[in-house]
Amino acid sequence: MALRRLARHALHRVVPVPTPPLPLVPFPPELRSHILLHRFSTSLSDQPHFMVDYLVSTSGVPPAKAAKAAPRFAHLRSPDRPDAALAFLRSQGLTRAQVRAVVTFHPTLLLSDVDATIAPKFRAVRSVGLTHAEAARLFALYPPALTWGVHTNLLSRLLFWLDLLGSTRLLMKCLTKKWLLKYSVEWLKDSMSTLHGYGVPEALLVATVWQRPALILRSPARLRVLAARVDACGVPRGSWMYAWALLALHCVSDAEFRAKMAP
Structure with a gap:
């Protein structure tokens, strides 16, 4: 009896050795794509909807994008x-x-x-x-x-x-x-009107936009900041130099501008 009690006591004192975690092995891209498509197909039915493979094989859509879009095609039968x-x-x-x-x-x-x-x-x-x-x-x-x-x-x-x-x-x-087509006509006209307000003539404004169309993609608020920079450089409004100064400064960051203007 004493030996049995001693054996049970010894067993209770054994500290279990933790099992080391298995190393994480990244899925190859083709296997990950297969898993995404399988996950989508099994969430809807036992058979994958034909549009999952269609978007990938026929249209070249990436598998993850096809899996995300495929529910929109669920009603199709052909x-x-x-x-x-x-x-x-x-x-x-x-x-x-x-x-x-x-x-x-x-x-x-x-x-x-x-x-x-x-x-x-x-x-x-x-x-x-x-x-x-x-x-x-x-x-x-x-x-x-x-x-x-x-x-x-x-x-x-x-x-x-x-x-x-x-x-x-x-x-x-x-x-x-x-x-360019991202911006509404109203947005673009507001930007053009803002530049006109700084004395930039129509012909010069058009020539400036030819050089840098992104100039009028800025919001009126950003254009006011840009105009303030040109004013700080001492370029008179209405002069032919004003439009070119806008072009020169519109890609300069605030930090770069302050650094260049520092005495």
């Missing part, structure tokens, strides 16, 4: 509508890379009716002078434009820049550097 949308985009001259850029940014564009929603935007853009290739490039550079109303946003913004820059060539050149 790829007829997405096929029609893709076929139309390709017929308008969009390359495979451009189609991927557009669909990745806005996957549910593939749910759109081509005749009612997508085609009118291409017709509108070409009606103001853009070629087929320029229209394709414009929508690839700024996919949100395919979600706008033709008359409420698309044409008004496009015509503003065409009037200001004077040619489709300059417009396309500027679009490769900045999302």
Whole structure:
């Protein structure tokens, strides 16, 4: 009996040795994508919805983006509508890379009716002078434009820049550097009006914007700060130098400007 009590006492005093944690091994990208797609498919049903693979294999959408967007396609029973949308985009001259850029940014564009929603935007853009290739490039550079109303946003913004820059060539050149179409006409006119208020003549203002379209993408509040800098440099308002001083200083940070102005 004494030996049994001693053995039980010894067992209670044994300190269990902790099991070392298993090392974390990162999933390879292809396995992670498979897990994301499987997680989406099993959350809805036992079988993955065909649009998950469709977005990845046919449109080049990244798997994570496809998994996130696929519930919007859950009502589809065939790829007829997405096929029609893709076929139309390709017929308008969009390359495979451009189609991927557009669909990745806005996957549910593939749910759109081509005749009612997508085609009118291409017709509108070409009606103001853009070629087929320029229209394709414009929508690839700024996919949100395919979600706008033709008359409420698309044409008004496009015509503003065409009037200001004077040619489709300059417009396309500027679009490769900045999302010019992101800003409403009201925003742009407010910025132009603010610059006019500092005595910048119309012709000089247009020439300045040709050089740096980003100048009028600033808010009126930021333009007032910029104008104060030019005033601090002693450039008289209304002079031809004023617009160029705005150009020279609009990319300079506040810290850099203070450092240059320090005695």
